[in-house]
Structure formats: structure tokens, C-alpha cells
Amino acid sequence: MAKVLIIGSGGAGLVSALSASEAGAEVIVASKTLATRSQTSMAQGGMNAVLGSDDAIENHIEDTLRSSAGLGDESQITFMCERAPEALRWCNSIGLPFSRDESGEIARRRLGGASAPRACYAQDYTGLKLLHTLYDQCLKAGVEFKNDRFLLNLSVDESTNRVLGASFLHVETGEVEEIRADAVILATGGYGALYGKHSTNSVQASGDGLAAAVRAGARLADMEFIQFHPTALKGSSILISESARGAGGYLLNAENERFTDELASRDVVARAIHDEINRGGSVYLDIRHLGEAFINHELPQERKLAQLYEGIDPVRERIPIKPAAHYSMGGIEVNDDCMSSVSGLFAVGECANHKTHGANRLGGNSLLELVVFGRHCGAKAAEYGTKNPASLSDNPQLAKDTNFVRGVMYFTNQIDFYQKQEMLANIFYNNVGLVRDDMGLKAVLGAIRQMQKELPFMGPRDKSKVCNSNLVEFIEFGNKVELAEIIVVSAISRVESRGAHYRLDAPIRNDRMFGAHTITWKEDGVLCADFIQ
Amino acid sequence: MEISILRGEESQAYNVELENITLLSVLNHIKTKIDPTLTFSHGCRSGVCGSCAVRVNGREQLMCEYKPCDGDVIEPIRNARVIRDLVVDTSSIERFISCANAWSEGSREGCVSEEEASRIETQTDCILCGSCYSACPVYAVNPDFIGPFALTRVWRYVNDVREERSDGKMAAVQTNGIWDCTLCGECVPVCPQQIAPVQDIRMLRNKSGMMGYSDPTMSYGGGLDFGGVTF
Numbered sequence: 001m002a003k004v005l006i007i008g009s010g011g012a013g014l015v016s017a018l019s020a021s022e023a024g025a026e027v028i029v030a031s032k033t034l035a036t037r038s039q040t041s042m043a044q045g046g047m048n049a050v051l052g053s054d055d056a057i058e059n060h061i062e063d064t065l066r067s068s069a070g071l072g073d074e075s076q077i078t079f080m081c082e083r084a085p086e087a088l089r090w091c092n093s094i095g096l097p098f099s100r101d102e103s104g105e106i107a108r109r110r111l112g113g114a115s116a117p118r119a120c121y122a123q124d125y126t127g128l129k130l131l132h133t134l135y136d137q138c139l140k141a142g143v144e145f146k147n148d149r150f151l152l153n154l155s156v157d158e159s160t161n162r163v164l165g166a167s168f169l170h171v172e173t174g175e176v177e178e179i180r181a182d183a184v185i186l187a188t189g190g191y192g193a194l195y196g197k198h199s200t201n202s203v204q205a206s207g208d209g210l211a212a213a214v215r216a217g218a219r220l221a222d223m224e225f226i227q228f229h230p231t232a233l234k235g236s237s238i239l240i241s242e243s244a245r246g247a248g249g250y251l252l253n254a255e256n257e258r259f260t261d262e263l264a265s266r267d268v269v270a271r272a273i274h275d276e277i278n279r280g281g282s283v284y285l286d287i288r289h290l291g292e293a294f295i296n297h298e299l300p301q302e303r304k305l306a307q308l309y310e311g312i313d314p315v316r317e318r319i320p321i322k323p324a325a326h327y328s329m330g331g332i333e334v335n336d337d338c339m340s341s342v343s344g345l346f347a348v349g350e351c352a353n354h355k356t357h358g359a360n361r362l363g364g365n366s367l368l369e370l371v372v373f374g375r376h377c378g379a380k381a382a383e384y385g386t387k388n389p390a391s392l393s394d395n396p397q398l399a400k401d402t403n404f405v406r407g408v409m410y411f412t413n414q415i416d417f418y419q420k421q422e423m424l425a426n427i428f429y430n431n432v433g434l435v436r437d438d439m440g441l442k443a444v445l446g447a448i449r450q451m452q453k454e455l456p457f458m459g460p461r462d463k464s465k466v467c468n469s470n471l472v473e474f475i476e477f478g479n480k481v482e483l484a485e486i487i488v489v490s491a492i493s494r495v496e497s498r499g500a501h502y503r504l505d506a507p508i509r510n511d512r513m514f515g516a517h518t519i520t521w522k523e524d525g526v527l528c529a530d531f532i533q
Numbered sequence: 534m535e536i537s538i539l540r541g542e543e544s545q546a547y548n549v550e551l552e553n554i555t556l557l558s559v560l561n562h563i564k565t566k567i568d569p570t571l572t573f574s575h576g577c578r579s580g581v582c583g584s585c586a587v588r589v590n591g592r593e594q595l596m597c598e599y600k601p602c603d604g605d606v607i608e609p610i611r612n613a614r615v616i617r618d619l620v621v622d623t624s625s626i627e628r629f630i631s632c633a634n635a636w637s638e639g640s641r642e643g644c645v646s647e648e649e650a651s652r653i654e655t656q657t658d659c660i661l662c663g664s665c666y667s668a669c670p671v672y673a674v675n676p677d678f679i680g681p682f683a684l685t686r687v688w689r690y691v692n693d694v695r696e697e698r699s700d701g702k703m704a705a706v707q708t709n710g711i712w713d714c715t716l717c718g719e720c721v722p723v724c725p726q727q728i729a730p731v732q733d734i735r736m737l738r739n740k741s742g743m744m745g746y747s748d749p750t751m752s753y754g755g756g757l758d759f760g761g762v763t764f
């Protein structure tokens with residue numbers, strides 16, 4: 001029986017766990033948190049699928065391709081959209097409690113960039129309810145969960161470029177342990193937390209899996225593409241779902257006038273808001289005209305969060321908003337089988353780049369992606385592991401990481417990493433955000449290189465072996481710095497504007513020079529980048 | 534504002550000059566600016582990931598939804614092993630969902646009316662924060678009690694019109710389950726998602742009665758035997 005190790009327990013991890021388990025593999029899910037605490041719980045809007053005769057799969061493909069601005073792969077997008085109705089039925093078959101319309105069918109709403117209402121939802125808790133339904137199914141299937149395991153590195157046989165397992169810090173005990181497997185799936189989510197208080201993401205979205213993958217020799221793709229959600233609460237960057245605009249909410253400027261098509265794709269709306277904030281100071285989301293009954297039923301989270309964090313009631317007042325970093329389009333480059341450039345190492349969901357979102361993701365396509373590709377990836381990993389059992393040969397990774405965790409306690413702590421982390425978030429939001437230019441990007445690159453040098457002068461101040469979250473946060477910060485360099489180098493290299501990547505100094509899309517994926521990897525620790533079709 | 538936090542056996546006071554922000558923001562401020570050893574769990578900061586339940590002045594709260602006042606006393610949630618400061622062991626969540634078979638055995642396709650869908654809307658809002666578990670007094674006498682969140686989860690599947698089989702779940706909650714609940718209702722006001730587990734447990738009891746199960750606690754010493762089904 002093949003042993004499949006899945007790292008990360010959000011939607012992508014749990015779907016692939018079920019799929020690998022169905023394919024007969026022994027499955028272990030290792031995660032830094034309890035499964036239901038993953039980022040997927042925050043997804044609100046819905047999952048796209050063409051269900052009725054009033055819409056067509058071709059339209060779903062067309063909308064996704066258009067939004068991807070030339071970086072979506074047509075065959076991957078077709079694969080995803082064609083399997084969407086079946087993915088929806090599968091979610092229904094395991095008990096996901098979809099909202100229903102008057103005729104008793106699964107209710108759908110229109111999200112930005114979609115030519116028809118096709119986001120199937122469960123109130124504004126689609127991700128939460130999907131994640132919990134999946135978790136229950138995994139327990140039913142006997143999937144083994146190893147929670148509280150913080151990923152340190154992947155163990156790779158360098159001579160064969162073959163993954164053998166991964167090493168983890170068991171946070172509760174402080175021990176470093178290795179889990180060996182025949183195939184490893186990374187499902188560790190995105191890197192939005194790099195933007196700190198300017199991100200809608202969970203604090204957990206620190207890109208640990210991507211950083212470990214690049215250290216293990218895997219290639220990353222299109223890392224400069226980070227989606228900014230148009231409507232986050234101004235003070236806290238907490239997400240106000242796109243469904244608020246889908247249901248008819250208005251965007252208003254400081255003069256109380258509408259200034260953009262609220263349902264254009266996210267990159268367009270987010271930049272319009274950015275420009276308007278620079279011009280007039282503030283932008284608001286207005287849903288008052290939708291009425292209290294509608295808001296209570298369809299947008300209850302939004303009402304609660306606006307009251308708590310902005311002190312305003314959306315039933316009676318406009319909601320002050322700003323765009324915030326929301327989704328990582330870039331990720332680990334994978335082939336049609338979801339396998340990375342390291343043999344036996346698979347990636348799925350937000351940490352992967354399935355080339356379905358390209359330069360700009362459509363709302364409702366990320367939950368869909370994790371279900372469709374999760375099912376595919378789990379089966380492929382089980383198949384790979386069965387055909388190619390990993391050797392149990394010695395590997396130095398566990399010893400290296402054990403030494404690292406011991407050694408990091410002796411870092412000098414002259415520099416406070418929390419301060420540096422906040423600075424990194426601020427300069428990223430300002431210079432690697434919605435609007436970028438060469439000079440601003442290079443200034444950030446300089447700051448990152450400085451931080452890399454300073455890491456040994458930072459470190460955890462808490463010396464506890466047991467449950468040391470200060471240590472975990474420091475290693476997460478290290479991962480963020482590692483990815484920050486890759487993101488900025490990619491953004492500097494792409495001297496054009498496309499989707500979420502907008503360059504003030506090169507506002508035109510240039511297909512001849514940049515109609516390709518930004519591929520990045522490390523050779524002997526040195527970052528390399530190239531544009532590859 | 535001074536708040537005190539129970540850390541192991543001892544309580545530590547922190548003085549912060551912050552107003553009108555959530556307890557989670559206050560603790561993040563303490564961790565990053567004052568005391569990096571303070572340990573707590575958090576994630577989404579918007580009330581959906583269920584990581585940050587604690588007790589404030591003896592009452593369960595999500596740190597990301599509670600605004601603290603001067604003099605507040607913060608403790609970890611109860612009925613779970615404390616790992617460090619406010620972080621507790623969550624393994625009981627997996628254990629009780631598994632004990633209760635709280636999952637779908639298969640959910641049929643086809644139309645579901647809005648009214649039918651709304652029957653399980655609130656129960657499926659559960660974020661597994663553990664607040665109800667912390668507030669439940671039954672754990673003082675029975676550590677194996679399946680407990681409020683897992684029983685709500687069972688009712689959520691049993692009451693789902695799409696669910697094809699619920700007999701296994703109903704059988705699973707007869708022991709250390711619905712009859713062990715005292716119906717005190719302590720789990721209700723502490724739920725951040727307005728779920729009423731005690732109500733769901735009552736529904737499971739009614740359903741059990743209709744299926745021929747009986748309350749085992751009623752048969753002790755009474756000497757009456759109505760010939761009910763024995764399991």
C-alpha cells in the first residue's frame with residue numbers, strides 16, 4: 001500500500017486526502033493547525049459550476065480565460081470547468097449544505113467577471129461549511145491527522161531528485177520529527193500573510209510550503225501575481241465578500257458617487273478603488289438599499305464584522321473599505337498530474353499554480369479548483385506512490401533541521417523580527433501592491449536583502465521548548481522573507497502590466513516579450529528567474 | 534487598561550494603553566511589543582476559524598469578537614488539557630466526532646426546499662471553537678461524554694433531508710451521548726454562532742424515542758419494564 005503524506009489541512013489537503021484514501025493509499029495529513037482552522041474556512045462567495053441550461057460550460061471557460069489575461073492554460077481551465085458540475089454533485093453527495101433557490105435547486109449568485117450567476121453557495125459560509133463537511137468525511141475514512149506539525153523542510157534524495165518525506169517541528173513538544181512517504185502532497189495555502197495587516201488572509205498564510213518547495217529544488221511560477229480583493233474593511237483588512245456587490249451593492253467615492261462597474265473583474269475594481277482613494281481619500285461599499293432582511297439572511301457575517309471592526313451598521317451606514325491582498329495566483333509549478341519538478345512531490349490548491357487563474361483569479365474559482373484538482377492530485381499521488389515506492393535510505397534533512405531548531409535559539413536577538421515583519425508588510429503594500437514601478441520594487445528588494453543578512457541577528461526571544469509560538473512565528477517570518485525576494489524579483493522582471501500586476505512605468509500588456517510564465521527556482525541557494533511558455 | 538492572563542498556575546497582569554479594539558488585537562500587541570512568551574492560538578481574526586476561544590471573567594468568548602475592559606481576567610477554556618498559557622489540546626474534537634459518527638453516510642441529489650435547507654443552517658455554522666465543551670458541566674463527572682458540539686453535528690446530519698442513513702449515528706449517541714446531558718443549557722449562551730446544542734440534543738432524544746430507544750437512566754431502580762427494545 002502506498003503511503004501518501006499530505007501537508008496542510010485546508011480544503012485542498014482534505015479533498016486530496018479523501019481521493020488518495022479512495023485510491024487505496026495510507027494517508028497522513030500533517031498540519032500546523034486543526035483542520036477546521038485553515039484558511040478555507042474564510043472563503044465566503046461560492047464555488048463556480050454550470051448547472052442549468054441557462055448557462056454553458058463554454059462561457060465559464062471563456063470568462064476564466066479572459067480574466068487570466070493570457071496566463072491561463074486553456075486545457076487546464078477546460079479540465080476544471082468541465083469537471084465543475086461533477087465536483088458540485090460530489091460536494092452535495094458528502095453533505096455540503098448548499099443554499100437553495102425557490103425551485104429547490106442549488107442557489108447561485110453572480111460574482112465579478114462572470115457572464116452568468118454560477119457561484120453555488122452556502123450563505124456567506126461556503127468555505128466554512130465545505131471544510132467542516134470534508135473534515136467529517138476524512139474522519140469517517142480513517143485518515144490519520146497529525147496536527148500541530150509545523151513544516152520545516154522536504155527530505156529529498158539529491159542524486160535522484162526524489163522526495164522522501166518531510167521534517168516537522170512538533171510544536172507542543174518542541175521535537176523535530178520526520179515523516180517518510182512514497183508521495184508527498186503540498187497543500188499549504190498561499191502567501192498573503194506577507195502583507196500583514198493589509199491582507200484579508202489568516203495569519204497562518206505564510207507560504208511555508210512554497211518556501212520549503214523552493215528550498216527542495218522545485219520551480220515556482222508567476223509569483224508576482226497577487227490578487228487584491230477590492231472590498232476589505234478599511235481599518236482591519238477583514239474581507240467583505242464579493243457577494244455583497246453580486247447582490248447589488250454599490251461602490252461610492254468620497255462625493256457619494258458611483259465610479260466603476262462593481263462587477264468587473266477584481267483587478268479592475270481594486271485599481272479603480274485605489275485610484276479613487278488616492279484622489280478623494282475614501283471609498284465606501286453601500287448595501288443599505290438591499291434591506292435589513294436580505295442582509296441578515298445573505299450577508300450576516302459582513303454585518304457582524306462591520307459592526308465589530310468599523311463600528312458601523314451596514315443596514316444604516318456605508319462601509320469604509322480599501323483593497324487588500326487576498327489570493328496568491330503564483331505557486332509551485334505543477335504538471336497535468338499536479339506533480340512539481342521534484343519527483344513524487346505534488347502540490348494542490350492555492351500553494352500550487354495549476355495555471356487556471358493566470359494573472360487574475362475569478363471569484364468562485366478557488367473553491368472549485370481545490371475540489372477538482374484535489375480529487376485529481378490525490379489519485380495521481382496514490383498512483384505514483386504505488387508504482388514508485390520511496391527508498392528508506394538515510395537522508396541528512398532530519399539531522400540538519402534538528403540542528404537548526406537547536407541553533408536558532410542562540411540567534412542574537414539584537415533586532416526585533418516582529419518590527420521587521422511589520423515593515424515588510426507595509427513596504428509590500430505600498431510598493432509591491434496594486435500599483436508598482438521599477439524604482440519602488442528595487443527599493444523593496446534592497447530592504448529584503450538587508451533582512452536576509454540580519455536574520456541571524458533576530459530570532460525567538462522565547463526560549464521555551466514546549467509550544468513556542470514565538471519560534472514558529474520567527475520561522476514563518478524566514479519563509480516570508482525567502483518568498484518576498486522571489487516575488488519582487490519576478491515583479492521587477494515583468495516590465496509590463498497584466499491582470500493583478502500593474503506597472504506604472506509599463507502600463508501596456510506586452511505579449512511578445514512577456515506572454516509567458518515567470519519561472520523561478522534556486523540553484524545552490526542562488527535565485528534564478530526566466531520567462532518560459 | 535489592565536488585564537490579567539492565567540499562565541499555568543499563576544496569573545500575569547499586563548497594562549496596555551489601547552481602547553476599543555478586540556482582545557485578540559490586545560494579545561497580539563502584548564506578544565509583539567511586550568512579552569513574546571505569551572502563547573495563544575489565532576487565525577482568521579473574523580470569527581470563522583474557531584482558534585481563539587478563551588474564558589473572560591468566567592465566560593467563553595472568541596478573542597477576535599470580544600472587546601476587553603479594565604480588570605478583565607483571561608483564562609484558557611475548560612475541559613481540555615492546557616498545553617501552554619491559553620493554548621489547549623484539541624484532540625477531543627476529532628475523538629468525539631469519530632465516536633458519534635458525525636458525518637454523512639451519503640447525501641442524495643435532487644431538490645431541497647428553502648425551508649428544508651434552513652433546518653440545518655444554524656447547526657452547520659459551527660466553527661468547532663470548543664466554547665460549548667468548555668461550558669458543559671457534564672465533563673466533571675463523565676470525561677467520555679460526546680458533548681454539545683458533536684451532538685449538534687449528529688443532529689445536523691440526521692435532520693438533513695438528503696441524508697440516506699442515520700441509524701448508525703443514532704445508535705452511536707445512545708451511550709455517553711444524549712441521555713448523559715442534563716439539559717442545563719449552559720452551552721447555549723456561550724456559542725458565538727448562536728447554536729443551541731441543548732435544543733439539538735432534545736431533538737435527538739425525541740427521535741430516539743420514536744426509533745424505540747429509551748432513556749437508560751430512567752430504568753435504574755424503577756423496576757418498571759414496558760417491554761421496550763433493549764440494546
